[in-house]
Structures are given as structure tokens and as C-alpha cells.
Amino acid sequence: MNVRKFFLIICSIISAFMFLLGVASLGYINLTATVNADVYNSNNNNLISELLDPYKTTTENVNVLVLGGDKVNKNTDTMMVVNFNPTTAKISILSIPRDTKVLINRKNAKINAAYPVGGGEQAIESVSDLLGIDIKYYVYVDTSTFRKVIDKLDGVDYYVPEDMNYDDPIQNLHIHLKKGQQILDGNKAEQYMRYRQGNSGKVTKNYDGSDLKRIDAQQNFIKELIRQKVNIIYITKMNDILNLIFSNIDTNISMDEVLKLSKNITKVNANEINMFKLPGESINGSPWYYIMDRTQTKEIVDQYFKENSK
DSSP states (O other): OOHHHHHHHHHHHHHHHHHHHHHHHHHHHHHHHHHHHHTSOHHHHHHHHHHHGGGOOOOSOEEEEEEEEOTTTTOOSEEEEEEEETTTTEEEEEEOOTTBEEEETTEEEEGGGHHHHHHHHHHHHHHHHHHTOOOOEEEEEEGGGHHHHHHHTTOEEEEEOSOEEEEETTTTEEEEEOSEEEEEOHHHHHHHHHOOSOTTOOOOSSOOSSHHHHHHHHHHHHHHHHHHHSSHHHHTTHHHHHHHHHTTEEEOOOHHHHHHTOTTGGGOOGGGOEEEEOOEEEEOSSSOEEEEOHHHHHHHHHHHTSTTOO
16 A cells, blocks of 8 residues: 555545644634623623634635645645635535646646645645635644544544455554444554455455545545534543644644634534545656646636635
8 A cells, every 4th residue: 555645544634624623622712702701791891802803703715725744754645725614614625636737936846845845835826826716824734643633532433334454564554443333543543544455355345445435435534523523522622632733733824813713613514514636637657747627626616615605
């Protein structure tokens, strides 16, 4: 199994969830501040209003570029644009293959080179130019936090669709999960996300050895993760989780700005999250590139990632 593909899987989960989790936790802070403000007498209302003014919610759609990879080498095996509508709590996620062909400093390059070359601002510029949209914020998440975050969240109650048995001594990868409903801790969740086919190589209803089937499984897991964990129970125990997350994050989003996005975050419906992969095709050659289909991409972008999208 390609190590880069594994990082793509892990980062996709971390990145999408961490963005929502951060907004949700600060939304809880915002809610608490509002409730506390109500208990003060009328003489203090104006003062409190002034203090909270910077944290008023916004109704504008926002696009956030979520990056994931190895913080030491600054690679970006995962690149996703997350569109969040604070008014409707609608979320759309567009995954961008790391080998997508773009221009960086007027030279042909793969899009995963943008962050190492010029940090978050260069990554924003490259993706914005590629898709023809406005991206204001970026978040870079290190892959090493995956297992710890799942454990901090008390695991994920998830249905494993079949027995999973796979061993790769070279990578020291051993997957052994039983079919059925169960709590996946960090280690088991990692096994589930890496699984593509069993030791026998047998094709089953759920897995045929392809990335397409595995992507389906990954997206189902992401939705279930969000459904279970973006709620008041976990928002109230955010300190430990946020300390773990923010020690591995590079971002240009300030606390003030996140607070403004917090309206209706608890109303996020995992079943209504729109997930897309950048349309295109792989072109063999040296170097190897993924070429975006501009017509299909425009249809997705215009409907879900423009400033006035619903």
C-alpha cells in the first residue's frame, strides 16, 4: 500500500474534523459568553455588548483550505477546500489530488509543492487560481495526531462491514478487525482507514482492492465521526483535545474569526455534508500529473464553493 495514499486517508479525516471541532468548541465559548451576559443588570449591558462585538457571528460563506501532512518536511499529502455556511450550517468538501498540475512561480508543478515553497499563503493562491474561487483561510494539520485525537474522543461507535485481515510485514502493518458494531479506538480506526483488501485478495461487496471502494469507506467514517462528536458533550471537554490539536496546527484563522463562524455549528448534519473529488484524469509521463477537468469542476464550484452558494 502506497504510504502517500495512507497519509491522504489519515489527513482527510483529521483535517475535516479538526476544522469543525475547532469552530464548534469556540461556538460553545461564544454561547457561554452570551448566556453569562444576560445575567448582568442593564447598567452593564452596553459594556458587555462592546466586549462581545468583535465576536458577532457572520452570515457569509467561507472557504477554508485544509492541508495535512508531515510537519517536519512540510509536505501536503492532503489538500481540501471546506466551504462552511454559518447561517445554514451546510458543509461542502472538495478533495484535491496532491499531483494536480498547476503553475507555481510561473513554472509547471504539482499542487502539493505550494505549501513547502511559500507556506499557507502560496497554497491559498495556487488553489484559488486553480478553482477560480476566493479562499481566505488555511489550516495545516500534522498527521501524527490521528490516533491520539480518536482516543481523546473516546473512540467512534462504528459498524465494520466485514472481517478485515491484512498483514504487510514490510510496513509493519497488521489489520485485524471483526465484523459488527463496535467502538474503534485510535489504533482500530487507523486499521479501518488503511484497509483495502484482505490477505487472500478476494473481491467482496465492500472491498475490491481499489481506492474507490476505500474512499467510500473513508467518507462514511468521516460523516459518522462528525455526527457523533460535534455535540455539546464533547464541546465541554475541549481543553485537552484542543491542546493536542493546536500544537500541530499552522493557520491564519484568529480566534475572533472562528467565533464569528460559530453560529449554528451544532446544527451540522453529517448526512447532508457534500463531499467531492476534483474531477480529472491522470496523465502518464515524467513527471506524472493529475489534470483537472475544468467543465465538471466549474459545475461543482459554482454550486457549492462560491460566496453565494447555499
